[in-house]
Amino acid sequence: MNDMAAARPSGAPVAAAAPAIELKDLTMRFGADGPSPVLAVDRVSFSLAPGEFVSLIGPSGCGKTTILNLLTGLLHETPEGKLEVLGKPPREGNPDIAYMLARDSLLPWRTALENAAYGMEIRGVPKQERETRALDLLKQVGLGDFADKYPKALSHGMRQRCALARTFALDSPVLLMDEPFGALDAQTKLTLEDVLMNLWSAHRKTVVFVTHDLAEAIALSDRVVVMSARPGRIIADVPIDLPRPRSVRKLQSDHRFHDLYAQLWGLLEQGTTGDE
Amino acid sequence: MNKVLRLSLGHVVFIVAFIAIWEFASANRLLDPTFFGRPSGIAAYIWRGFVTERTLWNDLFYTVLAATIAFWAGSIAAVLVGLLFAMVPKLHKACEPYLTLLNAMPRIALAPLFLLWFGLGIGSKIAVAVSLTFFIVLSSTVAGIRGVNSDHLVLSRALGATPGQIFFKVTLPSAVPIIFSGLRLGLVYALLGVVGAELLAAEHGLGQVLAYLQSTFDMDGVMALLFLLALLGLSITFIMNWLERRLLVWQ
Numbered sequence: 001m002n003d004m005a006a007a008r009p010s011g012a013p014v015a016a017a018a019p020a021i022e023l024k025d026l027t028m029r030f031g032a033d034g035p036s037p038v039l040a041v042d043r044v045s046f047s048l049a050p051g052e053f054v055s056l057i058g059p060s061g062c063g064k065t066t067i068l069n070l071l072t073g074l075l076h077e078t079p080e081g082k083l084e085v086l087g088k089p090p091r092e093g094n095p096d097i098a099y100m101l102a103r104d105s106l107l108p109w110r111t112a113l114e115n116a117a118y119g120m121e122i123r124g125v126p127k128q129e130r131e132t133r134a135l136d137l138l139k140q141v142g143l144g145d146f147a148d149k150y151p152k153a154l155s156h157g158m159r160q161r162c163a164l165a166r167t168f169a170l171d172s173p174v175l176l177m178d179e180p181f182g183a184l185d186a187q188t189k190l191t192l193e194d195v196l197m198n199l200w201s202a203h204r205k206t207v208v209f210v211t212h213d214l215a216e217a218i219a220l221s222d223r224v225v226v227m228s229a230r231p232g233r234i235i236a237d238v239p240i241d242l243p244r245p246r247s248v249r250k251l252q253s254d255h256r257f258h259d260l261y262a263q264l265w266g267l268l269e270q271g272t273t274g275d276e
Numbered sequence: 277m278n279k280v281l282r283l284s285l286g287h288v289v290f291i292v293a294f295i296a297i298w299e300f301a302s303a304n305r306l307l308d309p310t311f312f313g314r315p316s317g318i319a320a321y322i323w324r325g326f327v328t329e330r331t332l333w334n335d336l337f338y339t340v341l342a343a344t345i346a347f348w349a350g351s352i353a354a355v356l357v358g359l360l361f362a363m364v365p366k367l368h369k370a371c372e373p374y375l376t377l378l379n380a381m382p383r384i385a386l387a388p389l390f391l392l393w394f395g396l397g398i399g400s401k402i403a404v405a406v407s408l409t410f411f412i413v414l415s416s417t418v419a420g421i422r423g424v425n426s427d428h429l430v431l432s433r434a435l436g437a438t439p440g441q442i443f444f445k446v447t448l449p450s451a452v453p454i455i456f457s458g459l460r461l462g463l464v465y466a467l468l469g470v471v472g473a474e475l476l477a478a479e480h481g482l483g484q485v486l487a488y489l490q491s492t493f494d495m496d497g498v499m500a501l502l503f504l505l506a507l508l509g510l511s512i513t514f515i516m517n518w519l520e521r522r523l524l525v526w527q
Contacts, residue, residue, distance in 0.1 A: 097434070101430065101431060107428060109450070118435075122437045
């Protein structure tokens with residue numbers, strides 16, 4: 001592995017003062033002007049300190065992805081309440097944000113290297129620099145030997161590794177990840193979670209990680225925010241005090257991990273079944 | 277490899293047997309050569325046409341030239357119009373009913389009109405062929421651009437891509453395979469259009485020769501021409517396949 005961490009200015013810890021992401025009483029109504037508005041997100045408040053890894057869990061349709069889309073500025077409807085990324089309101093194409101989708105969305109006509117460099121290419125990083133950085137990231141995710149392969153030649157796990165490389169190569173201080181491992185089989189998922197943990201330890205981004213998978217949320221996060229079924233509200237905001245660095249595989253046999261699992265599962269059940 | 281060899285050997289045996297039976301049947305009047313020709317006669321015709329009398333070269337040249345020009349003109353116009361439609365969806369919507377109407381019409385029926393407009397030279401057959409190629413390539417271009425993966429668009433927008441970047445880095449390359457299959461079909465239809473127009477009337481061209489041979493009941497010649505046209509179509513397909521493999525290695 002190369003010394004990426006040394007080359008990056010944004011890796012340094014920031015004073016605890018300003019949150020990296022802040023949501024205050026965020027409410028999102030789709031079709032607010034129409035006859036039947038849908039309340040997707042209901043008075044959600046939470047914030048992330050710089051470098052913090054927070055998972056958002058909750059049943060399908062609870063507004064997790066909506067929150068991510070609001071943070072990226074991809075939605076054309078505006079929410080109520082406060083929403084800030086590094087002290088600024090969201091806007092489409094914000095260079096402070098790297099977004100990773102559930103599917104790898106690799107461009108099939110580009111090699112792994114060209115895909116890993118795609119984000120930087122859009123953001124105007126010079127060719128030489130982006131190729132060096134892309135190759136370095138591919139090595140970090142274990143795809144160094146596959147740089148010139150097209151996506152069709154890569155397995156699901158490898159494709160998602162490549163998407164991780166593309167995301168981290170952007171070097172944005174904030175990472176938004178929407179169930180990035182949701183489509184993988186259990187084994188591959190554990191491996192990729194470890195790859196993510198390694199990258200995150202080396203690059204220390206602020207991460208909002210949306211997932212259905214409770215074990216994944218606990219294993220990766222500093223905090224887990226539990227949301228209720230639609231309209232999405234926050235039920236609990238649970239700190240995960242497992243020591244780092246963590247190995248997702250080893251955690252599977254740690255009793256604290258299972259205690260947290262049981263606790264969060266209870267909260268999640270309560271949110272799914274009940275109107276309080 | 278052995279399997280491939282055995283398969284091609286099988287084909288050779290079949291073709292030789294087919295020709296032998298045909299020749300035998302014609303020689304013994306089991307099959308009337310006035311209607312079906314005769315393999316030896318067909319071969320003799322081709323030999324005369326390309327080697328001793330060399331008259332077919334000229335017609336082959338005209339047919340291929342017309343099909344090539346029609347293919348390029350029709351395809352370039354179609355891709356450009358398709359891209360314009362992608363950029364101005366309202367224009368596409370406005371034009372769609374007329375295009376559907378034109379596309380539904382059997383284009384070969386335009387040949388008499390085009391012959392009147394453009395004469396017996398190369399112009400009229402190019403016009404017929406373009407009328408076929410254009411619509412095929414246009415519809416594949418539109419389909420290709422519509423078929424772009426929405427994940428790729430979301431990702432690019434989140435990255436801050438400009439509409440121009442999205443178009444050239446995502447939409448266009450993702451449309452290329454579908455546009456290409458349209459081009460392949462477009463080339464085959466360009467040949468169809470040219471030969472069809474030549475059959476009706478033309479100064480030169482394989483279609484015109486075919487019509488003449490038919491009217492003089494030269495069945496060896498007709499069969500030879502059909503064989504030539506099939507070969508021409510086949511080589512088009514080969515060329516396009518080769519090109520596709522070269523251009524779309526990522527597929």
